[in-house]
Amino acid sequence: MSDGFVRFENIQKTYDGKSLVVKSLNLSIGRGEFLTMLGPSGSGKTTTLMMLAGFESATGGEIYLDGIKINNIPPHKRGLGMVFQNYALFPHMTIAENVAFPLKVRGVSKADAEDKVRKALDMVQMSGLQSRKPAQLSGGQQQRIALARALVFEPKLLLMDEPLGALDKQLREHMQYEIKHLHDRLGITVVYVTHDQSEALTMSDRIAVFDDGRIQQLATPDELYEKPENSFVAQFIGENNKLRGVVKEISNGRARVEIGGNTIIDALPIQAEIGKPTIVSVRPERVEIEPSASEVTASGRIEEIIYLGDHIRIRMTVLGSSNFVVKVRNRSGRRTFTAGEEVRIGWALQDCRALDV
Amino acid sequence: MLSMTNIPDQKSLSRQLAVAERRNKIKAFVLVVPLLLFVLASFVLPIASLVWLGGYNDTFSKALPETTRLLQQWDAKSPISEELAASFVTELRAAKLKDAAVPTRVATVINREQAGSLSKIKQVLTASDMASPFKEHLIALNDEWAKPDIWHAMKIVAPSFTPRFYLQALDHRITADGTIVSETDDNAIQILLFSRTLMVAAIVTLLCAILGFPIAYIMAHAETKTSNMMLIVVLLPFWTSLLVRTTAWIALLQQNGVINDLLVRIGLIDNDHRLVMMYNMFATLVAMTHVLLPFMILPLFSVMKSIKGNLTRAALSLGATPWTAFWKVYFPQTIPGLGAGCLLVFILAVGYYITPALVGGQSGQLISNIIAFHMQKTLNWSLASAIGTLLLIGVLLLYWLYNRLVGIDKMKLA
Structure with missing residues (x-):
């Protein structure tokens, strides 16, 4: 997947000379790849993007673009297209002038520019x-113009900094598909920054989850969702049930985790050490109620039932945790539930991961 | 159930709206009444009287109504009639009996047209034997009365409504036979002062823009703490008396002042060749630029503050050089602030009085100083009003021009 079209090598960044905003970042992005940097605010993802764009300088390490070290190349010579938060269209220029701007500064002839615009x-x-003028357009239209402007000069790389953040939910989802289709069609390399995990899952080839200045996990969307490598990623991507316990034994690829002082359940040992506390993570939709044959089972009491149309959300108390959520698909002939009911629940071993605390 | 009945027709609907709005309109009007009255009393009326005074002066015609009538009939070429001389002497002496100050005022007005008239008219007032034939008596008193000059002067000042002050403000004068001639070079001072004032205002505006733009830029893009600090420093002069600020420049710029001392001390200039930086045009420019700088910085700052930070970055990312990004993307956004600042500084500079009066010396005097001069020294309020009115018209023209070029609605002051 990755031939190192964009390469970050041991990149560090500090603003105050005391704490690192980006801590020794290594990342390789392939040609034509759609890579998303996902993370909460302050995680270092935007800083990383700004270093790639040239608006921030790395205080350590090297950045390569297409084999060339670009640390000391000023932003206007990097030839990257960039779409900003809040669009950053030039308010005093018309739409045509905005889109023609990168062509004009490159000295493209008027006729050519018109054609390309x-x-x-x-x-x-x-x-x-x-x-x-930009002010006469809606947010979604402005975003499209910004996209056209960033692509019109056929850049090697397209950077997008939370481009859909200011749009309403429906438009945002629509634009996600459109950007994804555009990427598929043009085959351009895209580095996309967002804090919205569903946006990341929808569009990306790979996602780098940032937290605390580090990449916590770099993986494809499905792998990230199904096989989170630490509890931050498990928490940040999708919904997640946490069961706190202590690892008693690890054998045959199974960790035996004691939860609530007396129950022991099995989990995949991802980041688990014998005798150390752990968080066992299970996705709500992977839990079965009254399972026929499950590798791991437990019992729980139903606390609350919420009807959501396509699925039913059931909050229950399981092994001392009163925030254990189960999602049940709303198919015809499904079993009905009542609050206060005691039920057996179960899940497959591979859906149950013992992670760091 | 939804019901579609009871919807009134269009007419009664708009009537209802008018009734509902009326109360708010009255309320709003009552709220602005005090300010309206204040503006009317302190702004509109004085300006109206200014314009009026520039074209109307009845000092002569009120005191000597019959003489005024006869002067207007006189063709200014033939010798004056006995009737005119008689009317002049009797009305003048009658006016003196009513109010001793009036003839002096009349004489002053005539004296402005024809120097030396004052003493001759005083002679007429004090002479004991003024009787018919008045013309002979006058000539006996002083043979100047035989010449047409003083009578011409009186014919010029006699009409109440007169363009002569406006003409004088533009270095022209009207002669007794009604033709308009331009002032001789020695007396042509107003246009020179007008053009000097415009030039000074333009230079001060330019200096303020050049000095203010970078400061406003740094302020707008610094951290809040730094920018607040800078804002206080910029505003500091506002909290200091204008007089103090101006006299501070005297201390700095005079020949034994701080700057000259410093230059001598470090050996850049010789003690015998201290720079003359005070009481001239240079001092006027420096002090006015300093005093007016905040009026440039503040609107620029507020506009720059509202420019989205990522616009320049966007321009850079699209391949523009830093200069192009500034010039084509950033600078156009600052035009409303720059325009407002320039207009403000220019208008204030055009009417500036105290600073040039204190530091300007002879070569640094502006049109406002000449207005004050006529108000306070020569007491020729009509001329002062005429110059003031022309200044006002100039400023309004400028305002109109600005509105045409930039648009007043785009102006941002703070």
């Missing part, structure tokens, strides 16, 4: 608005 606007389905 038209094609770029067609690409984002925004033709016919050339003479309008």
